Amino acid sequence: MKRHIYKSGMLALFAGILLTSCDPEIDAPSASAGELDLTKYVAVGNSLTAGYQDRGLYREAQLASYPALLAMQFEQAGGGEFVQPLFGTDEASGSGYLRIDRFENGRPVMVPVPGQAFREGTTLPGGPALTKYTDPVQNLGIPGISVLASASPQYGAINPYFERLLEPGEVGSKTYVQEVIESQPTFFSVWLGNNDVLGYATAGGEPTSPFDNLTDRNVFGSIYNTIIDGLTTGGAEGVLMTIADVTAVPFFTTVPYNALALERQEQVDQLNAAYGSGALGFSFQLGANPLIVRDPSAPAGLRQIKPTELVLLTALDSISGRGYGSARPLPDRFFLDESELQMIAEHTTAYNEIIRKAASDNSLALFDANAFFDSIKGGFVFDQVTYAPVFVSGNLFSLDGIHPTPRGYAILANEMIKTINAEYNANIPTVDVSQYRAVLFP
Template sequence: MKRRNLYIGVTLAILSITACKPTLDEFTPSAGTKADFSKYIAIGNSLSAGFADGGLYLEGQKVAFPLLIAEQLQKVGGGEFKSPFFSEEQSNGSGYIRLKALVNGQPVTEQVADKLAYRSATPKLLTKYTEPINNLGVPGMRMDMAFAPGIGTAAGNMYFERLLPDGTPPTMDYFTYSTSQNHTFFTFSLGNNDALGWATNGGVVKINPKTEKPDPTTVLTEVSTFTGLLNKYVTELTTGDRKGVLATIPDVTAVPYFTTVTRELLIAGVNAANPTAGVKDIYIKTKNGTRAATNADYFILPFSSAGLLGRTDIPDEKTGVVNPYPYGLDPRNGVGDSYVLDVTEAAQVVARVNDFNKAIKSVAASKGLAVADVNAFLTSVKNGIRIDGLAVSAKYITGNGFSLDGIHLTPIGNALMANVFIDAINKTYGAQVPRLNISDFRGVKLP
């Protein structure tokens, strides 16, 4: 399947092959003898599903990294791989954002609201897709939620509910669903949301005002809980000596959602709009009180578009009382905690992800499974790399790797992710699965 990059000119250098290195002709695609690729399934969350630009839609589904892996596995005898695609008539799925324009270098986005795939507005439910599938990725899925009964009901996760036939018992959980597919090979990429949900809410656990209980999507999963459930999951997936690849969890602070809106840019923006302002600090609320922000604090991407900085009509997050001091520019009215992952919170989530990854590598070693070190790869991408003639970094829009939501991947990013898995498969299972050519894919679609 060719996907030409329509937006970026690419010049490929001719590789010089020395006599001591294998020539291109010597690379013979092979499945090897250590793994059976005849029925490959992908277990995961939004990244596996092809979620991008803040939504799940057909174009993103068609370049989801598990599908790209499957296409390469088919070159060595792998089986058919089916995905729960939206129809052409409902191709925009849940809706998503697209880049409308660049004004003075600043992105202007708009919500795509036509050709959606909702069958119910209240509660929001997507059009069902209940045929057999191999890509089991469910946006929003977490390790802890995978074992929760009711997650596939109308009150649970609409992306999972979409995949279940009418009449499915309400106790059906994602773990049971995903481990009963009679697979021969799997990729497993769960756990991102066990840290990401907390981090994207500025290290704050949301409280449901109706139930006065924590929103489980914003809770930072305990290491012991994560480890226990991971071991149970992998034990079930590997019964009968079935093989697969476990993915490590990326450092959440390495994605544009946290690296785009910086303290320096906010200060520069205020002073550019009002040259006499002389602003030198942005003030933030933390769990230890209000203080001046530092370069080690992470403002989340939506803060920039919210247009709150300097306003005097913003209600307090907790009391709801309007604070008359300029928002974020006066120590008496700091930026709300949910808009900032401060240095202490950032250290906490990085440590938690590191602990999760230790557990992932440990269980992989105990079961003789491959590890796709997505964490290490995306950390290298943060500062910029060059692959197949393309520059890829964590820069928002221009970095090529991340979509407009600052978390999920572009087609280029998905191809890069697929290659990380393919490299792990080849290394661990003695296969020679061809890698993808990154220059066949696009980054952010420009207006």
């Protein structure tokens, strides 16, 4: 298959110098790689690395992936070409994605854009097979992959995004760890581990696949360090990223715990009667009320959700259109209770300790994504534009409520560049964030 090479082009030269000016000229520092060899940059990671957004992977999203943006800036400091497994222009919608069709009562109505990159007649356990791209690539971002899955030979026969990059004889026998180690970069980035907690979280603590469960900490450490050891064997430098608090993104924060809005006394009376008029330890009133959720340990197997627990974005349609959370208790797969949130927090902390130690032991740069996302929970203003981790309107997150918009990826790329510059005495220029879009409105 023809290789698609992502290049930014040469910088334009000044046409001339104004000799009539007597003002002193101040030259900006020229771009420099510092201590780095950027000849071959390889990006290791999951959906965030691939550029996934709007619940899909498509050409525009790939071109705005943070590795593509980093490579564009690296080129200005002497970096080499960067090859991505781009979907062709005739299959630009890739695996398909979401777009906003219209707004109803202030809520966005989203519709799917069909994918164009499927192989007819071939379906994997993880979904329809995608068109093959078996030439060597440097963006090894695989949507859905976890550290645990990266060491499984069978994973290439499960995940369509990984299967797409493998030769037919490698499917079901070659691990992602092997693919990464064979890449032999001079500089690399690694953002892995999010899915070792995210799969569990997005399933409401009820994962259906062993790859979506919380990964044992010792197993995580062993596999992660194998990857880093393999990448650094030839002396390559790199940047590692910690795992952000996955429950802080709009997928988990958009639907409030008290989303049961009762506007008429008749509604209040009906629900109070249906639930025993206080016999179960709770009652209803006019206004906002906590949702009713299933809990096997509670009286009658149900209760009101607590303010400290989180409702998933996937519950929104069931709450608004099917009576869940009121007349019908919300199933466990639609919310995270306190014990599940505690386990997510504990595993995230443990994984990040492993990542930090790997960076320290190998003298690698470390972008603390966890600290960065924590610092922007209240939002921020950049170039007179407001950004916040808010669904649709916050400019940072795409329509799936988990992955960034192109502008969000640009902001992340700049934070990574700052980290790389500080660690390796480099002067890699940052990305012009204004050149990348946020959520598209109809």
